[in-house]
Amino acid sequence: MLQFLTVFLDIVLWRRGPQDLPASPLLLGVAALAYVVVSALQLSLLDEPAAAWFVFVVLDPLLLAGGVWLLLRLFNRRERFLQTATAVLGTGAVLGVVLFLPTQWLLSSLDLGPESPVAGFVALSLVVVFALVTGRILKLATDSNLFTGVALSLTYFLLINLLLELAAGKGS
Secondary structure (H helix, E strand, O other): OOHHHHHHHHHHHOOOOOOHOOOOOHHHHHHHHHHHHHHHHHHHHOOOOHHHHHHHHHHHHHHHHHHHHHHHHHHHHHHHHHHHHHHHHHHHHHHHHHHHHHHHHHHHHHOOOOOOOHHHHHHHHHHHHHHHHHHHHHHHHHOOOOOHHHHHHHHHHHHHHHHHHHHOOOOO
């Protein structure tokens, strides 16, 4: 299992890509479970309402996997689904543990609210990291370019935030 963690970390660091993972339904399941566990830890640190839990623990992994499948179908690369979805979910879990959880802990330790400029800058930085890592995975999987991959990952980010707003009753 340590071997796969190393591959996920290497994908985050742009040294490898989804093609370096096996096309394994079991590994996809493990990556999805890790992604959900890390999401739950993040939500518990933030003391989020039930709507956020539903969006990030249920909808987010399903939409990520479904979005990857649809994207690969559109680019006629369906055979890359297992590796790409595993890479997206696995790197999401690694980013959560290595970057997002420590950052959330630090911001809460400093008692910085979500409206502070520092918290806003940190949140924007985390979105950029997510977009670059996921965008590169999508670029490699679709044989497109980084701009396309980043645009697709930012579109996903906006979609999940819209769903969060709707689930919390803030939309309309």
